Amino acid sequence: MQRYFLSRILQSLVLLFGVVMLVFFMVRITGDPATLMMPRNASPAQVEAFRESMGFNRPVLVQFWDFLRGAVVGDFGNSLHFKTPALQLVIQRLPATLELATAAMLMAILIGIPLGLIGGFNPGSVLDSVARGVALLGQSVPNFWLAMIMIIFFAVRLGWLPSFGRDEWKSVIMPAFALGLSTMGQIVRLTRSSTLEIRGEDFIRTAYSKGLLPLTIYSKHVLRNVAIPLVSIIGVQFGYMLGGSIYIEFIFSWPGIGQLLEQAIGWRDFPMIQALAIFTSLAVLMLNLLTDAAYMIIDPRIRYGAR
Amino acid sequence: MALDNPPYQHDADSLLDIEKTWAERLAYGGRFLWRDRSGVLGIIIFLSVVIAALFSPQLAPYDPLAQDLRNNKLPPAWNVGGTWEHPFGTDNLGRDIFSRIIYGTRVSLTVGFFGVLIAATLGMIIGAIAGYMGGRIDSAIMSLINLILSLPYLLFVVFIAAVLGRSLLNVILIFGITDSPIFARVTRGEVLRIRKSGYVESAISAGARWPRIIFDHIFPNLIGPLITLATFEMSAMIFYEAGLGFLGLSVPPSVPSWGNMLSNGRKYLTSASWIAAAPGLAIMYTSLGMNLLGDWLRDVLDPRLRRSRR
Numbered sequence: 362m363q364r365y366f367l368s369r370i371l372q373s374l375v376l377l378f379g380v381v382m383l384v385f386f387m388v389r390i391t392g393d394p395a396t397l398m399m400p401r402n403a404s405p406a407q408v409e410a411f412r413e414s415m416g417f418n419r420p421v422l423v424q425f426w427d428f429l430r431g432a433v434v435g436d437f438g439n440s441l442h443f444k445t446p447a448l449q450l451v452i453q454r455l456p457a458t459l460e461l462a463t464a465a466m467l468m469a470i471l472i473g474i475p476l477g478l479i480g481g482f483n484p485g486s487v488l489d490s491v492a493r494g495v496a497l498l499g500q501s502v503p504n505f506w507l508a509m510i511m512i513i514f515f516a517v518r519l520g521w522l523p524s525f526g527r528d529e530w531k532s533v534i535m536p537a538f539a540l541g542l543s544t545m546g547q548i549v550r551l552t553r554s555s556t557l558e559i560r561g562e563d564f565i566r567t568a569y570s571k572g573l574l575p576l577t578i579y580s581k582h583v584l585r586n587v588a589i590p591l592v593s594i595i596g597v598q599f600g601y602m603l604g605g606s607i608y609i610e611f612i613f614s615w616p617g618i619g620q621l622l623e624q625a626i627g628w629r630d631f632p633m634i635q636a637l638a639i640f641t642s643l644a645v646l647m648l649n650l651l652t653d654a655a656y657m658i659i660d661p662r663i664r665y666g667a668r
Numbered sequence: 669m670a671l672d673n674p675p676y677q678h679d680a681d682s683l684l685d686i687e688k689t690w691a692e693r694l695a696y697g698g699r700f701l702w703r704d705r706s707g708v709l710g711i712i713i714f715l716s717v718v719i720a721a722l723f724s725p726q727l728a729p730y731d732p733l734a735q736d737l738r739n740n741k742l743p744p745a746w747n748v749g750g751t752w753e754h755p756f757g758t759d760n761l762g763r764d765i766f767s768r769i770i771y772g773t774r775v776s777l778t779v780g781f782f783g784v785l786i787a788a789t790l791g792m793i794i795g796a797i798a799g800y801m802g803g804r805i806d807s808a809i810m811s812l813i814n815l816i817l818s819l820p821y822l823l824f825v826v827f828i829a830a831v832l833g834r835s836l837l838n839v840i841l842i843f844g845i846t847d848s849p850i851f852a853r854v855t856r857g858e859v860l861r862i863r864k865s866g867y868v869e870s871a872i873s874a875g876a877r878w879p880r881i882i883f884d885h886i887f888p889n890l891i892g893p894l895i896t897l898a899t900f901e902m903s904a905m906i907f908y909e910a911g912l913g914f915l916g917l918s919v920p921p922s923v924p925s926w927g928n929m930l931s932n933g934r935k936y937l938t939s940a941s942w943i944a945a946a947p948g949l950a951i952m953y954t955s956l957g958m959n960l961l962g963d964w965l966r967d968v969l970d971p972r973l974r975r976s977r978r
Contacts (some may be wrong), residue, residue, distance in 0.1 A: 373678030376815045383824075387831050397831065501955040503907055505914050509934060513820070513941045597818065604820025608911060622823065623915060626830045638827055641820050649818050 369653065373646040380642045384635045385428050389421065398441060398631050425617055442628040447636035451618060457527055458617030461610070462602040464533045465541030468596065473548030474591075478579050480549070481556025492549050499546015499605035505608035508539040512612070525614040536613045544598040551594060555587045588659045596652030600645035690816045696967055707964030720771040728767035730754075732924040736762035741940040759929070760936055768924040769950050775918075775925035778953065779839055779909045780902035786844025787897055791851020792890070796882065797858025798852065809975050810856060813849045821846065825908065829917040839912065843905045854897050855890060862889050884974055892969035897915025903958035910951050926951055 388394045395412035403411075412418050415438075416427070420620030440447045473495075480492030515535060523532050559565060560583075568578045576637060603618070610619030618637060625633040720727060729882040740762035745755045756765040795952055798809040825842055832838040862868060868885050876884075913927015914934075925946040933944025 370813060372811050376812065387828060391831060497956070500959055501952050503910060503948060503951050505911060506930065506951065509937055509944050510948070512937055517938050564948055600818060600820060604823035607822060607826060608914065611915070622826065626826065634827055635829065638823055645818060645820055646815070
């Protein structure tokens with residue numbers, strides 16, 4: 362088991378090195394990073410001075426070595442826009458994104474699992490149609506579009522919820538729902554289909570005949586069997602939300618890393634984008650390791666590396 | 669063991685059984701279509717989008733780029749003040765939204781089709797190598813691919829698009845390359861399964877060399893699962909292309925694409941909400957159709973995964 366996790370950590374490090382390489386060489390692929398990062402109306406002298414100050418005129422391998430050395434200790438250079446260390450800016454924005462992603466995930470779980478369970482136990486019922494509708498919508502509604510439609514209805518027409526910012530608790534409702542809908546759809550689909558499979562099994566019939574309450578059966582007998590795929594969906598989707606929040610944060614002016622990414626692209630602030638990409642990848646890779654560990658806690662039969 | 673597998677197993681009629689004639693295969697697909705109404709719906713929706721893309725000049729009532737500032741921000745026909753001359757209304761520059769939606773199918777389908785083509789080609793090569801070689805090469809490739817798939821995909825797509833700049837070719841290349849790991853994973857799984865099957869072993873023992881085994885025995889069996897995957901991935905790419913367009917990172921702003929329309933409509937959410945609503949509905953329509961089509965294709969092409977009808 363230790364060997365399994367050791368090799369997973371090693372693989373993650375290799376991939377992280379790949380990410381650093383991609384991020385470094387990508388801004389040089391078009392030829393000149395200085396023109397890429399400077400405003401379009403910059404004079405040749407300004408571009409030259411910028412190239413000098415960023416060290417882009419040195420040999421590429423020397424630059425890469427410097428970049429790598431910086432990356433290891435979390436130094437990705439200064440943001441071109443704010444003139445302060447890029448990583449600090451990213452970390453400052455992290456709590457807002459974590460709050461949004463957690464709220465979205467909670468919403469997806471708290472609505473998705475009960476809907477899936479009810480739908481699976483009563484196929485063909487009204488609630489089952491609702492469950493299947495949510496599953497289908499989650500698959501085919503673009504979240505950035507849903508976000509705009511919700512603003513039109515709940516903020517502009519009805520005036521119930523604020524349309525942007527992160528000032529009060531109500532602010533998180535719309536962005537979290539828009540971000541969480543596709544995850545909710547996946548959770549509903551998974552819970553529903555597993556429940557459909559399980560509900561005819563002997564142990565469920567036994568549980569019923571023992572006189573257990575449906576709630577106990579749902580939580581103890583059914584959910585436990587859905588737990589493993591659920592945890593893997595939750596892990597993957599949480600990582601996806603860290604990157605996918607870019608649209609939602611942009612539309613709702615939510616001050617998280619997604620909005621920062623959108624702004625950094627507008628400012629051509631590539632050191633910041635590089636820091637964002639590497640930092641988010643690191644977070645996601647760590648999340649993966651945690652998910653792996655969670656499998657073992659949920660299902661003690663899983664023992665890695667004991668083949 | 670032997671009792672579990674009857675000596676002659678009619679391997680649940682697959683559309684790709686080699687002994688069948690094309691007429692039989694079509695009839696088989698038709699029978700399935702008849703039973704599966706959502707599949708019919710999926711095909712109709714998909715075909716309507718393809719037709720809209722092929723015959724945009726004939727179908728669109730107006731030039732998608734023609735501006736008419738006197739008639740700007742006209743609401744859709746069913747709203748107060750709307751006319752049937754502009755069924756979906758007009759945008760801030762007075763361009764006809766209906767015509768722009770029709771022309772928008774061209775960008776979406778081009779990106780989806782060529783993106784999937786590139787992704788599938790790359791993925792099949794990588795996946796076939798991993799699956800066929802096995803051993804250390806396989807586990808090295810696969811663990812890397814699984815990790816790549818776990819990375820925040822959107823973030824990298826946005827980053828790469830920001831570096832390369834706005835053009836149709838760039839968008840196609842980005843999606844084609846970044847989406848190939850999924851195809852590699854599916855191909856590898858299928859190759860492993862096929863390689864262990866009896867007919868490949870017998871071909872090897874009959875002295876067939878690897879090109880023959882790959883092209884005659886493994887490839888035909890890959891078509892089914894890969895076509896299904898391609899449908900879903902194409903739908904996803906149409907989605908992501910619109911997302912990139914929304915951020916202003918897809919095709920140039922002058923091109924009528926759904927993403928560009930959404931991005932433009934965002935500025936008029938409060939005064940003319942239909943500008944943003946129409947392209948979103950178009951994306952939903954296409955994506956819904958392709959998902960239904962994909963579900964149906966999976967049923968027809970891969971009997972092992974057939975959905976139980978309850």
